[in-house]
Amino acid sequence: MSRVFITGSTDGLGLAAxxxxxxxxxxxxxxxxxxxxxxxxRDLKEKYLAVVVGDLASSVETRSIADxxxxxxxxxxxxxxxxxxxxxxxxxxxxxxxxxxxxxxLAPYMLTALIDRPERxxxxxxxxxxxxxxxxxxxxxxxxxxxxxxAYSDSKLYVAALAAAVARHxxxxxxxxxxxxxxxxxxxxxxxxxxxxxxxETQTWLSTSQDDAAKVSGGYxxxxxxxxxxxxxxxxxxxxxxxxxxxxLTGVRLF
Numbered sequence: 038m039s040r041v042f043i044t045g046s047t048d049g050l051g052l053a054a055x056x057x058x059x060x061x062x063x064x065x066x067x068x069x070x071x072x073x074x075x076x077x078x079r080d081l082k083e084k085y086l087a088v089v090v091g092d093l094a095s096s097v098e099t100r101s102i103a104d105x106x107x108x109x110x111x112x113x114x115x116x117x118x119x120x121x122x123x124x125x126x127x128x129x130x131x132x133x134x135x136x137x138x139x140x141x142x143l144a145p146y147m148l149t150a151l152i153d154r155p156e157r158x159x160x161x162x163x164x165x166x167x168x169x170x171x172x173x174x175x176x177x178x179x180x181x182x183x184x185x186x187x188a189y190s191d192s193k194l195y196v197a198a199l200a201a202a203v204a205r206h207x208x209x210x211x212x213x214x215x216x217x218x219x220x221x222x223x224x225x226x227x228x229x230x231x232x233x234x235x236x237x238e239t240q241t242w243l244s245t246s247q248d249d250a251a252k253v254s255g256g257y258x259x260x261x262x263x264x265x266x267x268x269x270x271x272x273x274x275x276x277x278x279x280x281x282x283x284x285x286l287t288g289v290r291l292f
Contacts, residue, residue, distance in 0.1 A: 040065075040112050045118045050118055066085070069089075113157065121136065145196055161215055162193045163190075176191065176195070194270070197266055201255055208254075
């Protein structure tokens, strides 16, 4: 039995992963953006271990999420599932950062640094990461004209590179990135062609399975098969530049 924390787990892929892990007998810690959203999983109240509450668009609340998780005790695996896609404008978090960057990249970076180190980490990326920009000069969208699709692609490139950097720096931790496919969630839309259940299976498998195939690190996965990611993901130089940027933006040092 493993204890797994899943961000963004009141609906969509996160909730699907939670239901699978609970059914398999694992202890699951859910995450909700607000107490109101926590009510959305009240049907699981007797089944999950705990639910932590906090908005990943806020640095203060992200730190609170890490504190709440650490108080629960040892976590064996974390699935960094939460993400946003379509923002009409750059938006601005309480700290002044772009919302997509904050939720999709800065928050998992901070939680990786602040939560007591687990044995396994899984980060949700996207096939759109291949269109992400390798230019890290304006990752916070302060100079570029806003483009929500490009911002999303960039954020998913960054989080895949983060997963690879963790695998490189923390050899005792199994760290992987997953492309869940285009699935019918609130983000993906009802017409998305991929299967929701299949979209969550790779995360749950990587986070808990004792199969030798799942006990690897530094991979980029789609439906339990490794794929070759964009070259930047596996570039140590790109990873190091990115980590330095994220440290500067958050005030949190990971390595």
